Amino acid sequence: MEYNEAKDKFISTWGSLGTLWGINKAMAQIQALLFISTKSLTMEEIMEALKISRGNTSMNLRQLIDWGIVTKELVAGERKEYFATEKDVQELARHIAKERSRREIKPVIKVLKEVSSIQPDGTAKTKELIKQTKALHELAESADTILNKMVNKEQNWLSKSLLKLLK
Amino acid sequence: MEYNEAKDKFISTWGSLGTLWGINKAMAQIQALLFISTKSLTMEEIMEALKISRGNTSMNLRQLIDWGIVTKELVAGERKEYFATEKDVQELARHIAKERSRREIKPVIKVLKEVSSIQPDGTAKTKELIKQTKALHELAESADTILNKMVNKEQNWLSKSLLKLLK
DNA sequence: ATAAACTTTCAATAATTATTGAAAGTTTAA
DNA sequence: TTAAACTTTCAATAATTATTGAAAGTTTAT
Structure with missing residues (x-):
C-alpha cells in the first residue's frame, strides 16, 4: 500500500x-x-x-x-x-471526552436525576421507574466522573497507569 | 412530576x-x-x-x-x-461495551494497523501519516483493552475500584 | 471610498436513514 | 389440512440530516 x-x-x-x-x-x-x-x-x-x-x-x-x-x-x-x-492524540482524546461530557452526558444526568427524584406513590411501576433510573443515574455519574478525571490528568495517564492497573 | x-x-x-x-x-x-x-x-x-x-x-x-x-x-x-x-445497569453497560468494541473499535484498529504499517518512502508526508496513525492505533488499542477488561470484571468493578482509584 | 480577497450564511436540494403497512411467512391447535 | 394467531419482510414513503452554491458579509490594501 x-x-x-x-x-x-x-x-x-x-x-x-x-x-x-x-x-x-x-x-x-x-x-x-x-x-x-x-x-x-x-x-x-x-x-x-x-x-x-x-x-x-x-x-x-x-x-x-x-x-x-x-x-x-x-x-x-x-x-x-x-x-x-491538535496533533497529540492524548490531548485530542481529552478535548473530545470533555466536550461529549458537557454536551451529552451532563444533560442526561440531569434528566435522570429529575426522573429518579419523583415522589413514590405506592405503585409498583413508580417504584420500578425510580429504582431503575436511579441506577442509571449512578452509572452515568461514575462514567462521567471517570471521563472528567481523565481529562484533567497529566499526559499519558490513560495509557500508562490505567493499562498497568488492569493487567 | x-x-x-x-x-x-x-x-x-x-x-x-x-x-x-x-x-x-x-x-x-x-x-x-x-x-x-x-x-x-x-x-x-x-x-x-x-x-x-x-x-x-x-x-x-x-x-x-x-x-x-x-x-x-x-x-x-x-x-x-x-x-x-437486561435490568442490571452494570450488565447492560458490559453488553453494550462489548458489542461496540466488536463492531466499531476492532475494525478501526485493524485499519489503523494497516495504514500505519506502510513502507516509509523517505517523504515527510508518509512519515507523518505513519507517525500519526501509529499514535491513534496505540490509543485505540488502549481504549479497547480497558473496555474489554471492564467487560470481563465482576459486578461493580467499574463504579467501585476505578472510582476509588481516581479520587 | 472602493475593490479585491477572502469567509459566512442559508434556502434549496440531495443523500441517508427511519418508519410504515400490507403481504408473506411461521407456528400451533383443532 | 385448515385456520387463527401471531411475526417477519420489504418496497414505498416520510423524516431527518448533510451538502451545495451563490448571495451577503467581512477585512484589508490602496
Whole structure:
C-alpha cells in the first residue's frame, strides 16, 4: 500500500467512524486530513482534497473549532486563514471526552436525576421507574466522573497507569 | 412530576441520547420502555406504548436481541412472545461495551494497523501519516483493552475500584 | 471610498436513514 | 389440512440530516 491509498483509507475510515458515532462525515474527514497533514491547510486546500463545497467546509471547520480540536492560524502578510488540528492524540482524546461530557452526558444526568427524584406513590411501576433510573443515574455519574478525571490528568495517564492497573 | 410525565421524559431523553450516539430512536425507546417496565411486554404493548408500527417494533426488537440486551420470553400456553431487557445497569453497560468494541473499535484498529504499517518512502508526508496513525492505533488499542477488561470484571468493578482509584 | 480577497450564511436540494403497512411467512391447535 | 394467531419482510414513503452554491458579509490594501 502506498501513500495515497493509505491516506484515502485513513480519511474514509475516520469519516465512517464519525458517522457511526453521530459525528458528520465531512467534519470527521476534515479533522483526519489535518491530523496527517505536515502543515496547516487553507479552506481551498481542504475543499480540493476532500472534494467538498466551500459552505460545507466552512461550517464544519467552525464546528471543529467549537469542539476545541481545530485552530485557526493567521500567517503574517497572508489574508487567507490556515487551519490545524491538535496533533497529540492524548490531548485530542481529552478535548473530545470533555466536550461529549458537557454536551451529552451532563444533560442526561440531569434528566435522570429529575426522573429518579419523583415522589413514590405506592405503585409498583413508580417504584420500578425510580429504582431503575436511579441506577442509571449512578452509572452515568461514575462514567462521567471517570471521563472528567481523565481529562484533567497529566499526559499519558490513560495509557500508562490505567493499562498497568488492569493487567 | 408524576409517573406518566417522568416516564415519558425518560423514554424520550433516552431516545434522543441514542440518536446522538448513532443508535436509532425506536431502538433506544423500546429498550427504555422495557427497562422501567415491571413485567415483560408483548409486541402489541410496545407498539401501543410508543405509538410505532409493527414492522418497526419487530425490526428493532431483533436488533436489541442481536446486541444481547433484550431477550424473548415464551410463556407456557401463550402463543405470543414477551420481551424483556437486561435490568442490571452494570450488565447492560458490559453488553453494550462489548458489542461496540466488536463492531466499531476492532475494525478501526485493524485499519489503523494497516495504514500505519506502510513502507516509509523517505517523504515527510508518509512519515507523518505513519507517525500519526501509529499514535491513534496505540490509543485505540488502549481504549479497547480497558473496555474489554471492564467487560470481563465482576459486578461493580467499574463504579467501585476505578472510582476509588481516581479520587 | 472602493475593490479585491477572502469567509459566512442559508434556502434549496440531495443523500441517508427511519418508519410504515400490507403481504408473506411461521407456528400451533383443532 | 385448515385456520387463527401471531411475526417477519420489504418496497414505498416520510423524516431527518448533510451538502451545495451563490448571495451577503467581512477585512484589508490602496
